[in-house]
Amino acid sequence: MKEVVILVGMPGSGKTHYCRTGLPHHVRASQDEGPRHFAGVFAKYLKLLEAGTEQVVVDRTNPMAAQRAQFVAAARQRGYRVRIIHFDLPRALCEQRIRQRSGHPTLDAGRMAQAINRYLATLDAPQREECDELLVLEPPGECLSPREAKEYIPPTGLEG
Numbered sequence: 001m002k003e004v005v006i007l008v009g010m011p012g013s014g015k016t017h018y019c020r021t022g023l024p025h026h027v028r029a030s031q032d033e034g035p036r037h038f039a040g041v042f043a044k045y046l047k048l049l050e051a052g053t054e055q056v057v058v059d060r061t062n063p064m065a066a067q068r069a070q071f072v073a074a075a076r077q078r079g080y081r082v083r084i085i086h087f088d089l090p091r092a093l094c095e096q097r098i099r100q101r102s103g104h105p106t107l108d109a110g111r112m113a114q115a116i117n118r119y120l121a122t123l124d125a126p127q128r129e130e131c132d133e134l135l136v137l138e139p140p141g142e143c144l145s146p147r148e149a150k151e152y153i154p155p156t157g158l159e160g
Helices: 015-022 038-050 065-077 091-100 109-122 146-151
Strands: 003-009 027-030 055-059 081-087 133-137
Touching: 003 015, 003 065, 015 027, 015 055, 015 081, 027 038, 038 055, 038 065, 065 081, 091 109
Parallel strands: 003 055, 003 081, 027 055, 081 133
Antiparallel strands: none
16 A cells, blocks of 8 residues: 655654654655755655655654645645654653764754754644544653653554
8 A cells, every 4th residue: 555654743753763663664755865945855755656656754844734735635646545643742852862862964952942943833733634644652651761762762553
């Protein structure tokens, strides 16, 4: 079955890590490797769909419903099933992860606050009507150690 997964989450929420571990067979359309703007990622995404790529994941923060709608419309026009996974994790956890990582291609700790503030200011929380399936991932209620926080990715049931 042809499927598009659209990830939504603030920087540091674990979207790219999840792509690599939970969606290893999906082809990524991502700003991390460039192009670093919506239009460029969308063009890359369209090429994947037009090539008939079976499993595609859009790996970017995707806070705006209007932009997500463009991804969804293009997928549906080509017969894809669409899932949205919203990584609804606390800001403090995301900030901790950003401080701990090194060599990220687009975001270092020095620009963290600006990037997270921009995400939160433009966030239209994903709604079930936008897609065929919406998963909202939240952390467990207990506090996580720094190591656990860095490695924590909520289960989705999409693994494997």
